Amino acid sequence: xxxxxxxxxxxxxxxxxxxxxxxxxxxxxxxxxxxxxxxxxxxxxxxxxxxxxxxxxxxxxxxxxxxxxxxxxxxxxxxxxxxxxxxxxxxxxxxxxxxxxxxxxxxxxxxxxxxxxxxxxxxxxxxxxxxxxxxxxxxxxxxxxxxxxxxxxxxxxxxxxxxxxxxxxxxxxxxxxxxxxxxxxxxxxxxxxxxxxxxxxxxxxxxxxxxxxxxxxxxxxxxxxxxxxxxxxxxxxxxxxxxxxxxxxxxxxxxxxxxxxxxxxxxxxxxxxxxxxxxxxxxxxxxx
Amino acid sequence: xxxxxxxxxxxxxxxxxxxxxxxxxxxxxxxxxxxxxxxxxxxxxxxxxxxxxxxxxxxxxxxxxxxxxxxxxxxxxxxxxxxxxxxxxxxxxxxxxxxxxxxxxxxxxxxxxxxxxxxxxxxxxxxxxxxxxxxxxxxxxxxxxxxxxxxxxxxxxxxxxxxxxxxxxxxxxxxxxxxxxxxxxxxxxxxxxxxxxxxxxxxxxxxxxxxxxxxxxxxxxxxxxxxxxxxxxxxxxxxxxxxxxxxxxxxxxxxxxxxxx
Numbered sequence: 001x002x003x004x005x006x007x008x009x010x011x012x013x014x015x016x017x018x019x020x021x022x023x024x025x026x027x028x029x030x031x032x033x034x035x036x037x038x039x040x041x042x043x044x045x046x047x048x049x050x051x052x053x054x055x056x057x058x059x060x061x062x063x064x065x066x067x068x069x070x071x072x073x074x075x076x077x078x079x080x081x082x083x084x085x086x087x088x089x090x091x092x093x094x095x096x097x098x099x100x101x102x103x104x105x106x107x108x109x110x111x112x113x114x115x116x117x118x119x120x121x122x123x124x125x126x127x128x129x130x131x132x133x134x135x136x137x138x139x140x141x142x143x144x145x146x147x148x149x150x151x152x153x154x155x156x157x158x159x160x161x162x163x164x165x166x167x168x169x170x171x172x173x174x175x176x177x178x179x180x181x182x183x184x185x186x187x188x189x190x191x192x193x194x195x196x197x198x199x200x201x202x203x204x205x206x207x208x209x210x211x212x213x214x215x216x217x218x219x220x221x222x223x224x225x226x227x228x229x230x231x232x233x234x235x236x237x238x239x240x241x242x243x244x245x246x247x248x249x250x251x252x253x254x255x256x257x258x259x260x261x262x263x264x265x266x267x268x269x270x271x272x273x274x275x276x277x278x279x280x281x282x283x284x285x286x287x288x
Numbered sequence: 289x290x291x292x293x294x295x296x297x298x299x300x301x302x303x304x305x306x307x308x309x310x311x312x313x314x315x316x317x318x319x320x321x322x323x324x325x326x327x328x329x330x331x332x333x334x335x336x337x338x339x340x341x342x343x344x345x346x347x348x349x350x351x352x353x354x355x356x357x358x359x360x361x362x363x364x365x366x367x368x369x370x371x372x373x374x375x376x377x378x379x380x381x382x383x384x385x386x387x388x389x390x391x392x393x394x395x396x397x398x399x400x401x402x403x404x405x406x407x408x409x410x411x412x413x414x415x416x417x418x419x420x421x422x423x424x425x426x427x428x429x430x431x432x433x434x435x436x437x438x439x440x441x442x443x444x445x446x447x448x449x450x451x452x453x454x455x456x457x458x459x460x461x462x463x464x465x466x467x468x469x470x471x472x473x474x475x476x477x478x479x480x481x482x483x484x485x486x487x488x489x490x491x492x493x494x495x496x497x498x499x500x501x502x503x504x505x506x507x508x509x510x511x512x513x514x515x516x517x518x519x520x521x522x523x524x525x526x527x528x529x530x531x532x533x534x535x536x537x538x539x540x541x542x543x544x545x546x547x548x549x
Contacts (some may be wrong), residue, residue: 005378007299007376007377007378008364008377008378008379008380009376009377009380009381010374010375010376010377011363011366011369011370011374011375011376011377012370012373012374012375013369013370013371013372013373013374017369019369025368028409029398031405031408032408033405033411034389034402034405037401037402037405037411038389038405038406039404041391041394041398041402044393044394044398045391045393045394048393048434076337114389115389115390115391115406116385116387116388116389116390117388117389117406120362120365120367120385120388121365121367121383121385121388121389121406122365122366122381122383123365123406123408148355148388156409211436282368282369283307283308285362285367286307286308286309286368286369287308287309
């Protein structure tokens with residue numbers, strides 16, 4: 001029996017466990033519309049049977065920010081008249097919610113088996129955390145609609161640094177996706193990861209300048225400032241804070257410097273996460 | 289890619305598949321240890337399996353529980369990777385998996401789109417076939433309600449309707465022929481047969497050698513992960529049935545000896 005052409009698909013064992021990259025990426029691209037619809041379905045299902053429905057996409061982070069504002073106001077004795085602080089906290093918490101949603105949903109998408117996809121389909125599994133990133137991005141852009149009036153009331157105005165917002169959005173998405181890919185693999189082997197994740201993300205939020213100003217650690221030197229700057233989200237949240245509200249004070253970290261450090265973290269994490277994920281994804285079918 | 293008769297659609301060469309499964313430890317093996325209560329178990333599901341499926345042919349996979357039939361089908365589909373050897377395909381495979389990609393909180397109509405996309409159909413094709421899928425599922429006004437409100441029979445009908453509206457070059461079927469009530473089951477079997485006529489190549493897995501004989505022209509008999517026989521479906525099915533009868537006799541004899549002791 002003769003078969004003249006080379007096969008359309010060839011599956012073979014590889015020493016590294018990595019699939020043929022070109023074929024893998026082409027297959028992932030083939031499922032881009034599925035990723036988009038999967039993401040839309042996730043957004044719709046999130047507020048299934050609630051009275052307020054889609055309003056929760058705005059209300060959740062706003063209420064979260066308001067609670068922080070009230071507590072920070074009480075604890076610092078600074079009162080509640082500082083709308084700029086409220087805008088700062090709410091804006092940054094929207095960003096953090098975007099980042100943490102990518103990770104939580106990305107890890108959960110693989111763990112849940114994704115409607116039988118991990119057990120019954122050859123869809124490249126990277127499509128699932130990617131769809132989660134689309135979901136988180138979509139929700140974040142909606143929450144910005146709720147942020148804009150607050151930005152205006154707080155007289156934060158328009159400034160050049162705002163032009164970095166789309167790039168920061170992209171980098172935060174890539175960094176979150178990279179971490180989601182890494183943690184999704186870890187969670188397949190150690191289910192405890194998904195249990196620890198909410199606590200880890202909450203702790204990370206407190207250690208990042210999201211609800212406290214990045215200027216607070218400047219000049220502290222070792223160990224506080226040094227350790228704070230080792231946190232990738234220090235440069236990330238610093239860049240977002242400046243992009244939303246302009247520099248806090250003269251001598252602040254440079255916007256470009258913060259973005260460069262954050263982008264390096266984002267791209268590096270994405271590459272490590274992607275290759276780790278695709279070298280292990282064939283095990284998801286038997287471990288999920 | 290179109291295939292001409294006389295060429296291979298699937299070529300499996302020295303294929304071995306092994307994987308690690310996590311198993312729960314029993315109270316005896318766990319002892320008084322705290323913490324982790326699972327352990328890893330290596331499973332060698334397929335060992336040096338080789339055979340070809342010519343284009344345009346229907347091949348049946350038969351064998352008992354744990355023979356490796358589903359593992360082989362999933363490896364051809366790309367769900368599992370070979371640990372050794374290789375699988376070459378001339379055409380895109382489609383594993384018939386009713387309900388794959390469904391989101392229970394969405395309506396039936398929305399799930400038709402989602403399930404169709406998950407099955408690899410382009411969005412235009414899903415939209416084109418949507419009415420035909422809904423008509424085939426025949427669940428009336430429920431199509432616009434969330435699938436959480438469906439009976440299991442209704443859900444099966446819809447899931448089956450979506451899965452069988454794909455036009456694959458290589459169709460892979462794993463015991464997926466039971467769907468819904470008795471009336472729908474006949475419709476489902478006819479639909480699968482129709483798919484088999486349309487598909488260029490078919491691999492069908494079943495415990496039932498009668499079903500495989502009905503749908504396939506050739507068969508592979510797998511036993512404990514190895515190929516025991518390849519050939520015309522009737523000859524393979526007969527040998528398998530004979531083997532099963534001998535196994536049953538041996539088991540019965542062993543039981544009677546044990547009872548006498």
